Amino acid sequence: MDAQDLLHRTSFIELGARSRARQLLDDGSFRELIDPFERMVSPWLARQGIVAQADDGVVVAKGTLGGQPAVVLAIEGAFQGGSVGEVSAAKIAGALELAAQDNRKGVPTRALIVFETGGVRLQEANLGLAGIAEIHAGIVDLRRYQPVVGIAAGTVGCYGGMSIAAGLCSYLIVTRETRIGLNGPAVIEQEAGVAEFDSRDRPLIWSLTGGEQRYRTGLADVLVEDDVEQIRSEAIDCFRKGRPPACRSECVSRYLHRLAQFDPAAQVTAEQVARIYGEGFEP
Amino acid sequence: MERIALEFDAAMPARGRSLAGVVGSGDLEVLMEANTSARTVVNITTSVDGFRNVWEAVLTRMLGQGDLPAVRIEINDFGATPGVVRMRIAQAFEALAATPGV
Numbered sequence: 001m002d003a004q005d006l007l008h009r010t011s012f013i014e015l016g017a018r019s020r021a022r023q024l025l026d027d028g029s030f031r032e033l034i035d036p037f038e039r040m041v042s043p044w045l046a047r048q049g050i051v052a053q054a055d056d057g058v059v060v061a062k063g064t065l066g067g068q069p070a071v072v073l074a075i076e077g078a079f080q081g082g083s084v085g086e087v088s089a090a091k092i093a094g095a096l097e098l099a100a101q102d103n104r105k106g107v108p109t110r111a112l113i114v115f116e117t118g119g120v121r122l123q124e125a126n127l128g129l130a131g132i133a134e135i136h137a138g139i140v141d142l143r144r145y146q147p148v149v150g151i152a153a154g155t156v157g158c159y160g161g162m163s164i165a166a167g168l169c170s171y172l173i174v175t176r177e178t179r180i181g182l183n184g185p186a187v188i189e190q191e192a193g194v195a196e197f198d199s200r201d202r203p204l205i206w207s208l209t210g211g212e213q214r215y216r217t218g219l220a221d222v223l224v225e226d227d228v229e230q231i232r233s234e235a236i237d238c239f240r241k242g243r244p245p246a247c248r249s250e251c252v253s254r255y256l257h258r259l260a261q262f263d264p265a266a267q268v269t270a271e272q273v274a275r276i277y278g279e280g281f282e283p
Numbered sequence: 284m285e286r287i288a289l290e291f292d293a294a295m296p297a298r299g300r301s302l303a304g305v306v307g308s309g310d311l312e313v314l315m316e317a318n319t320s321a322r323t324v325v326n327i328t329t330s331v332d333g334f335r336n337v338w339e340a341v342l343t344r345m346l347g348q349g350d351l352p353a354v355r356i357e358i359n360d361f362g363a364t365p366g367v368v369r370m371r372i373a374q375a376f377e378a379l380a381a382t383p384g385v
Contacts, residue, residue: 016305018302036302036312036314037300037302037314037316046284046328049284050284050330051284051306051328051329051330051359051360051361052306052328052359053305053306053312053359054302054312054314054357054359076305076307078305078306078307078308078310079305079306079307080306
């Protein structure tokens with residue numbers, strides 16, 4: 001992207017969840033479900049002395065995408081680190097279930113999930129985790145009918161149980177700025193020591209868990225610039241391609257085979273991962 | 284966490300509703316809806332305790348003249364400075380004026 005392109009593009013990363021959803025859907029088709037004025041807030045945060053947000057950090061937007069019925073589920077990364085609690089998880093899972101029901105009735109509703117999340121909201125612990133499990137089930141159900149497309153843009157990244165949700169998507173669109181991982185760098189360092197993973201070493205973190213590396217290693221499908229128009233058109237393209245021959249979660253033995261090639265005693269390098277994961281994958 | 288409720292005289296009730304901001308670090312969420320009487324009611328939930336007089340001063344300067352439309356305002360604050368508070372409320376009033384009769 002040269003300087004002129006930079007000036008003319010609209011950044012996706014700089015937008016909040018609601019604006020992201022509005023920009024992804026076809027012009028004028030955005031209609032929010034369980035909007036902030038319904039005040040379906042977390043019942044758990046206030047009693048722990050934490051200020052709640054009226055939409056619990058998740059925007060559910062119906063509309064059309066490329067002329068087809070669609071629902072966008074966008075997580076607000078600025079609220080509690082994009083963490084997923086009981087209410088926000090139920091909003092996402094419920095929308096996925098309704099989209100699958102639509103498909104069973106012949107309405108080809110597709111879902112686009114915008115991941116900007118540290119994973120489960122620790123203050124809601126088991127209820128959040130149970131909700132995330134429902135999201136996983138919802139994605140696996142819906143992707144039998146229509147592709148489920150995930151977008152991880154940045155800057156929070158996509159972690160914890162929600163990184164599993166991203167992995168379950170039929171297609172995953174990433175930017176260079178995002179990071180995807182089951183555990184965040186600080187958690188790995190805390191549990192396994194700085195020799196295992198230095199959470200202040202940003203080049204190391206991005207080289208192993210950044211969007212570009214996830215794309216090189218076949219764990220993401222599309223690498224995009226931070227540009228609203230490009231992200232929207234790539235999402236439409238993914239839906240146009242239809243269901244992939246096999247989702248990543250249906251190829252477990254391939255991944256186990258790759259994992260078996262690593263020596264856990266030695267620090268892996270980005271190149272080594274790219275080489276081993278690159279085998280047999282179209283980048 | 285502290286809850287603060289304030290009330291001000293206002294002009295004719297507004298129409299519609301609007302939203303501005305996010306409950307993120309140094310920011311706040313403003314939900315604005317039409318009120319039925321010529322009063323503006325503000326309900327604040329803030330993560331920072333002990334700043335009631337600052338909230339009163341900031342909001343009195345914005346709403347104290349009673350010339351803005353009557354609204355119900357809910358504020359969910361996550362440590363916004365007075366400048367950010369004023370901008371978010373102004374933004375919500377502007378969005379309200381742009382989308383009448385929702």
